Amino acid sequence: MSTALTSVFTLAFDPFGKLVVTLADGTQHVGALVARAFPIAASDQAISILSAEGKELAWLEKLDDLPAHERDIVAQALQAREFMPEILRLDSVNSFSTPSVWHVQTSRGPTQLVLKGEEDIRRLTASRLIVADAHGVQFLIRDLPSLDRHTRKLLDRFL
Numbered sequence: 145m146s147t148a149l150t151s152v153f154t155l156a157f158d159p160f161g162k163l164v165v166t167l168a169d170g171t172q173h174v175g176a177l178v179a180r181a182f183p184i185a186a187s188d189q190a191i192s193i194l195s196a197e198g199k200e201l202a203w204l205e206k207l208d209d210l211p212a213h214e215r216d217i218v219a220q221a222l223q224a225r226e227f228m229p230e231i232l233r234l235d236s237v238n239s240f241s242t243p244s245v246w247h248v249q250t251s252r253g254p255t256q257l258v259l260k261g262e263e264d265i266r267r268l269t270a271s272r273l274i275v276a277d278a279h280g281v282q283f284l285i286r287d288l289p290s291l292d293r294h295t296r297k298l299l300d301r302f303l
Contacts, residue, residue: 153193153202155217163221165193165201173201178221183228184268184284191218229255230284231275234295240302243278250283257283262302273299 163176181190193202229250238245257277264276273285
């Protein structure tokens with residue numbers, strides 16, 4: 145925990161759910177935004193706190209540098225801004241040709257997605273993938289080798 149960071153700013157939500165950043169000089173910025181520089185590769189590092197106008201107010205090298213209360217506030221603000229469910233298991237597909245309907249278990253619960261084409265599966269690293277469905281929702285596969293055998297076998301048909 146960095147005491148230097150806590151003396152630079154404080155974070156809170158106002159009654160309307162907007163993020164309020166109070167700087168050391170007492171200046172308040174209502175409606176501030178929190179953004180990750182590398183949301184997939186380094187999700188707990190390189191985080192920017194921006195004013196509602198987009199001006200950077202603070203830079204966090206690591207989320208763990210914040211006190212627990214403010215770390216929770218940043219995590220809530222990020223969760224509200226970002227929506228990228230993680231695919232945990234692929235239950236079934238209706239066809240191995242595209243378009244195909246996938247029934248999946250995600251970090252946000254069970255759902256189905258429509259894969260328009262194999263090009264909608266992007267490999268980020270050797271083990272990390274992004275799957276975009278027909279509606280533009282992106283799903284993350286964080287660690288391909290750690291998925292169950294059935295899921296890997298189904299995915300292999302599309303990769």
